[in-house]
Amino acid sequence: MDSDLIPAVEACRLLGISPATLYAYVSRGLLESRPGRDHRSRVYLRREVEQLAQRKRLGRGPARGAAQSLDRGLPVLETRISLIRPDGPYYRGRSAVAAVRAGATLEDTARLLWDCGSQDPFVEPPGDWPARVAALALDAELPPLARAMAVIPLLALQVPHSFRADQATRRAVAATLLRQNAALLVASRPAGPVHRLLGQTWRPGDAAFAELVRAALVLCADHELNVSAFAARVVASTGAHLHATVCAGLSALSGPRHGGAATRAYMLIEQAGQSRDIGRFIATHWRQGEDLPGFGHALYPDGDPRAAELLSMLRAAPVDPATMRLLDTVIDAAGQASGRQPNIDFMLTAxxxxxxxxxxxxxxxxxxxxxxxxxxxxxEQQAQGRLIRPRARYTGLQPEAAAAAAHD
Known part of the structure; x- marks a missing residue:
């Protein structure tokens, strides 16, 4: 991985800036530096430097804004659903962290996110699996996401298309789908509350675990236009069935750069635990240009408040002291090596x-x-009734050049 790391002089050359400006970029969070081999110099990830150089070349006009908008850049859509602040996400103006402390469930959170008002779309029981999907839905040998993505399109056949339905009907469809998806992910039958379903399936009778699951579900319920939410929203803008939007979100989540983050964090903790010196293992990992999955978040430079809340709850839970020491040691080592704090992926793993x-x-x-x-x-997108269709900024071969090349 050392070839991915470049010294300050090379970073300055690629960016066309002075060392003083380079250090200013680091202090502003535009670039990240890491210790060099001699522990006195600093090195930089080549890909981050090249990405920053490309953004600089785009200029300051609308083209730059368009190019950056789809990578945690400028806002691209208006929404009343969630707001991200340094102290965590807010759902329709209400703190997700405060909701956890008040005992909210995922169903409570969904009612808020869906702007249900006095309607309770969860009042009706979710029912059992239709005969044609029961075997597939309860097949625990299938990977959870694959099982859900296989069954949900078939469930759509049992539900009238929601595109032209009123909002109350759509919310009722959504409530059933929320419970069905949870059941599919644990190969069980639909039931509520959802955190109890997961708790009883994975750790029967463990109230402390179910309480942590409740908190995690509330804190993860929405996070503005993340990759999977944007994918689901684009599909919804076409008028597709709510089941199709859910499948779009699950498909996006299946990628290693989104949903796979927790798995990579799990592997990092396991590898650290097997090493003789966790601090040295993490520091070497970082210095060699490797990421620390489960640490740091672009939207929470001072630490992920969702993770902090779950970590506090986990430390108070009756868990194996040796495992807790391992987790704390990894957290301390990552903080010392990189300055990064655990994020929500780390805490789900923890x-x-x-x-x-x-x-x-x-x-x-x-x-x-x-x-x-x-x-x-x-x-929200269906209520707006607009199609999401961004434009592309073409950077390929121009037609004139292509024609000239064809005649050479």
Whole structure:
């Protein structure tokens, strides 16, 4: 990985700036530096420097804004659903962290995100699996996301198309779908509350675990226009069925750069635990240009408040002291090496490790929770009645050059 790291002089050359400006970029969070081999110099990730150089070349006009908007850049859509602040996400103006402390469930959060008012779309029981999908829905040998993505399109056949339905009907469809998705992710039958379903399936009778799951589901329910929410919203803008929007979100989540973050964090913790010196292992990992999955968040430079809340709850839970020491040691080592704090991916992983569960359960928790947000974005987009169709900035071969090349 050393070839991916470049010294300050090379970074300055690629960016066309002075060393003083380079250090200013680091202090402003535009670039990240890491210790060099001699521990006195600083090195930089080549890909980050090249990406910054490309953004600089785009200039300051609308083209630059368009190019940056789809990578945590300028806002691209208006929404009333969630707001991200340094102290965590707010759902329709209400703090997600405060909701956890008040005992809110995922169903409570969904009602808020969906702007239900006095309507309770969860009042009706979710029912059992239709005969044609029961075997597939309860097949625990299938990966959780694959099972959900296989069954949900078939469930849509049992539900009238929601595109022209009134908002109350759409919310009722969404409520059933939320519970069905949760059940699919744990190969069980639909039931509520969702956090109890997951808790009883994975750790029967463990109230402390179920309480942590409740908190995690509320904190992960929505996070503005993340990749999976945006994918679901684009599909919803076409007038597609709510089931199709959910499948779009699940498909986006299946990628290693989105939903796979928790699995990579799980592997990092396991590898650190097997090393003789966790501090040295993490520091070497960082210095060699490797990422620290589960640490740092672009939208929370001072630390992810969602993770801090879950970490506080986990430390108070009756978990194996040795596992908790391992987690704390990894957190301390990562902080010393990189200055980064744990994010929500790390904490979903930490909960699974602390209670003896595999990494796949962290992803299942995330997918269970985030469905509430996807459906909120789908409902909002359908109510707006507009198609999402951004323009592209073409950077390829111009037609004149292509024609000239064809004649050479």
């Amino acid at each position: 909960i699974c490790l602390a209670f003896g569960l595999p990494a796949t359960h962290a992803l299942a928790m995330f997918a269970t929770s985030r469905l509430a947000g996807w459906l909120a974005h789908a409902l």
